[in-house]
Amino acid sequence: MSRCLRERSIDHVVLERGEVANSWREERWDSLRLLTPNWQCRLPGFPYSGREPDAFMTMPEVVRFIDDYAGFIDAPLCAGTTVTSVRRSDGGYRVSTEDGDWRCRCVVLASGAFNLPALPPMHDATPPGVETVTPLTYRHPGSLPEGGVLVVGASATGLQIAEEVQRSGRRVTLAVGEHVRMPRVYRGRDILWWMDRSGILDERYDSVDDIVRARHVPSPQLVGTPERRTLDLNALSALGVRLVGRLTGIHDGRAQFSGSLRNVCRLADLKMRRLLGTIDEWATGEGLDRDFETGERLPDTVVPEDPSLGFELAGEVRAIVWATGYRPDYSWLHVPVFDRKGRLRHDGGIVDSPGMVCMGLTFMRRRKSSFIHGAEDDARDLADRLAEYLGSGAWSGRVPAAPDGPRAGEGG
């Protein structure tokens, strides 16, 4: 966004509470690599230039990449500056920091969607003697107590942590709700290559059936590894991880799991086949079939015959890892831009308050909005909007309208 504002000669400053790429430095576990291949890590005017386009960056590499970009664009950066509040103030905003206040006409909320762990209320019922860990504080298996571990959540985070904790010799139980399954490599190419080229990642927020649902789709079960392997529930079962249904409650120290494991696995298998079918259709339509090997389908998820419906936590596990998602922290944003569930009201990144836009939220403007390379198109669109606003004073931020033909009402 800074780069796009500069291209439009808009005076601005970038406030960062720590160092550049702070959350990548401080809030990620040790083994994590990006889920997106290197070739996809591009920012405006700054493509990936290394020698391993198909590899996945480690966190220190991501930090270097973003740091290099900050230098490349010569961003007007105030590091070590924590914003304590943003309020409306005559025709613009007052941004308070620990080092004093800024007054501005426009604010870009680029603090991200992953600031805090989204812990379900049942988290409070965790019995004494069972440690609770979130992905923001988890570093490596050795930081967990010896003994059983319950990992709650089966998206990328939950699967990656479950795998390395099981490999460390701790017996892992994985509570599995709805999830999105994908092969890492399909027809010889990274799955994200197919989604990128076929336009799936460019899909706009105002062209999908039901944007609320689309924004709540869990992140795909992917891992970035040098060998580009697929990480799925079958791989974890083969390692000895015990699969159970979604954690539905903790009562008197007893964890209860849903009996829906079979169906959530079925849904994920069917949705994966539909995605690969869409990709095949696109490849055929583009005349690419001769250039790529034929598509292989992963075997269906093997669900245990009789998954556990519950157990005494203290008897089975020493720690629970809550891989139940993340949420943004807007505790400093004192502007009435939230809906009744506390979510930011925005229309494709244009917040419902004059001169305010956001960046990097899940499916914010396009399916790729929360990807590193997704920032470019969004930043251009939103920088244009800010330039218009600074010129004319007109702001058309509005609460998202009902999308056309929502795939809703599938009740029963």
Place this chain on the structure above:
Amino acid sequence: MSESVNNGVNVDHLIAARQAVTETPAAAHFTWRASCRWVNGTHSHSTVEGYFGLGDEQKHRKEFTFDADHPETFAAEDNGATPVEYVLVGLASCLTAGVAGVAQHRDIQLRSVRATLEGDMDIQGILGADPDVRNGFSGIKVTYEIDADASSDDIEALVAQSQKRSAVYDIITNPTNVTVDVK
């Protein structure tokens, strides 16, 4: 939406209802009711008629009644289905209604839908013969046979989506706090 597909489900109405409850969440609060009168032995007679929803008291078109009993195997008079069979009926009818709704929404014409259900139970639980055996089903198996204008993956997806949105499936697969008072 294709005009030719007709499973007898008013999807537009359901979509309008979803829009309405999104705008007015209070209207989404429903209370379902049943009343039950003991007849004799294990025979009871239940009725449903009124319920609360959309901010007001509502009524079925007429009162529906259900006799429940146990079969002669249990030395009872077999005046009706057993309560656990009603649970299977509830699950089957909820999932089947869901299949029709999802099919309508996805422009899939159904020709026939049949479900058979089996709930396994070790009655040592209800007889108190073995404290390690639960009272309820140890598992439920539902088998669908569906004839429709769709691929087998699309038909499977109907059934999977129906489970995802089913109230009774949720009631059975997830715990619910139950309060039973005596006046």
